[in-house]
Amino acid sequence: KHSIAAVVDQGWCTWQSLLYGVEDAQCSEGRLEFNEPADENHLSVASSWPVATSCVSGGNGTRTYCIYTDRDVARERGITIITTPSEALKLAKTTAFKDLKGYDHVKDLNAAESLRWRVEEVPGKGMGLIANRNLHAGDHIMSVSASIMIDYGLFMDIGEDVRTQMQARAIRSLPLNHQPAFLNLSTHDAVQSFEEQVDRIILTNAFDISDREIVENPEGVEDQHFFTVFPEVSRMNHDCRPNAHYFWDPNTFTQNVYAIKPVTAGEEITISYVDQCTQHERLVAESDERIVQILELQHYLRDYSKTSPATPDMAELLISLYEQERIHSRIFEAYTYAAIEYNAIGQPWMATKYARLGIQHGFVANQPTGEDHFDIKQLVDDPWGHWSYMMRRSNGEAGASTAHPEKMSI
Numbered sequence: 001k002h003s004i005a006a007v008v009d010q011g012w013c014t015w016q017s018l019l020y021g022v023e024d025a026q027c028s029e030g031r032l033e034f035n036e037p038a039d040e041n042h043l044s045v046a047s048s049w050p051v052a053t054s055c056v057s058g059g060n061g062t063r064t065y066c067i068y069t070d071r072d073v074a075r076e077r078g079i080t081i082i083t084t085p086s087e088a089l090k091l092a093k094t095t096a097f098k099d100l101k102g103y104d105h106v107k108d109l110n111a112a113e114s115l116r117w118r119v120e121e122v123p124g125k126g127m128g129l130i131a132n133r134n135l136h137a138g139d140h141i142m143s144v145s146a147s148i149m150i151d152y153g154l155f156m157d158i159g160e161d162v163r164t165q166m167q168a169r170a171i172r173s174l175p176l177n178h179q180p181a182f183l184n185l186s187t188h189d190a191v192q193s194f195e196e197q198v199d200r201i202i203l204t205n206a207f208d209i210s211d212r213e214i215v216e217n218p219e220g221v222e223d224q225h226f227f228t229v230f231p232e233v234s235r236m237n238h239d240c241r242p243n244a245h246y247f248w249d250p251n252t253f254t255q256n257v258y259a260i261k262p263v264t265a266g267e268e269i270t271i272s273y274v275d276q277c278t279q280h281e282r283l284v285a286e287s288d289e290r291i292v293q294i295l296e297l298q299h300y301l302r303d304y305s306k307t308s309p310a311t312p313d314m315a316e317l318l319i320s321l322y323e324q325e326r327i328h329s330r331i332f333e334a335y336t337y338a339a340i341e342y343n344a345i346g347q348p349w350m351a352t353k354y355a356r357l358g359i360q361h362g363f364v365a366n367q368p369t370g371e372d373h374f375d376i377k378q379l380v381d382d383p384w385g386h387w388s389y390m391m392r393r394s395n396g397e398a399g400a401s402t403a404h405p406e407k408m409s410i
């Protein structure tokens with residue numbers, strides 16, 4: 001079984017019996033051959049599709065599934081769909097396949113790179129999408145057409161070996177310049193064969209798309225669901241507090257991603273994979289408590305008067321809360337508060353440690369030309385001469401600088 005799974009893509013085979021369930025395939029002198037589909041229903045569908053091959057049925061009255069590939073849609077990027085002939089017929093009649101001009105209106109369709117984002121390794125998450133420049137809420141990030149759509153029924157009706165062979169064959173039927181975008185995606189774990197690679201990519205990267213908005217199902221007919229992969233969208237990692245969101249456009253079979261919060265250059269662009277994120281009430285309540293505490297600490301830390309209760313411990317706690325809330329893009333603020341607080345009690349070495357961390361993280365998140373940046377750089381160069389030196393010591397000497405605390409705007 002394993003050997004045929006590994007070689008079937010090259011088109012040769014050894015055992016006819018291993019092709020059980022692949023109705024239109026046969027092993028002839030070591031070559032795997034696919035017959036023209038004979039089923040009448042299938043033929044009528046085939047006429048609406050440039051390529052329609054490889055039908056399988058699990059037997060015992062289960063449905064037949066075929067591969068339908070259209071290489072012209074989405075400005076010739078193409079799409080492949082594994083579904084039943086009747087569902088394929090419905091899909092073939094929709095605007096995504098009938099009106100190829102519809103794709104002209106899709107912004108940056110299937111752009112492999114952009115001025116707005118890049119794909120980069122993110123520690124602990126594999127690859128991820130990083131903002132190239134500051135984005136505003138509502139900014140368009142990407143629009144990507146579906147590479148492959150697989151009817152959920154295939155997973156229920158057809159055995160794993162035949163299913164994975166079909167998936168691999170479907171990917172091979174896509175235009176050659178399209179295939180790498182899919183095949184470079186994450187498999188999460190190591191794989192042994194091409195079939196397994198395609199299968200793992202689907203399981204790791206697919207979105208659930210229902211035909212509800214694509215076709216009109218008569219009453220009583222259940223919506224069909226498809227595992228659907230939109231390659232470039234799949235580079236986005238998950239976050240329960242995402243800064244981007246997506247919507248599916250049934251007219252072009254595209255997934256469209258937009259920023260939902262300001263995103264700073266260098267920050268990771270994330271989406272939420274699950275709706276349930278916001279439904280874990282206890283976790284949300286804990287997170288809300290952390291946010292309240294962050295605001296409270298910020299209130300004390302930005303008070304540079306003699307009566308403020310701010311201490312380095314408060315700043316350390318603030319850093320920890322930022323980490324727990326994954327507010328990485330703003331963590332330079334917490335480091336900067338810590339630098340000021342340590343300097344304010346006369347610990348210049350700790351102050352410079354945090355000031356340097358603030359600069360390092362601020363560089364990623366901010367233009368390094370801001371006033372705060374300049375001020376914190378002065379602290380690194382000469383903590384004793386900085387306005388914050390011994391600021392919290394009532395009997396202490398004041399810093400030599402003439403700059404005022406109000407200068408720190410964070």
Ligand SMILES: C[S@@+](CC[C@H](N)C(=O)[O-])C[C@H]1O[C@@H](n2cnc3c(N)ncnc32)[C@H](O)[C@@H]1O
Pocket residue numbers: 124125126127128185186188204205234235236237238239
């Ligand atoms: C759709 S892919 C996202 C892109 C992927 N990181 C890559 O290298 O192509 C989903 C996989 O990314 C990883 N991933 C996504 N979100 C993550 C997170 N918040 N933390 C760690 N890993 C994450 C997991 O390995 C997951 O199976």
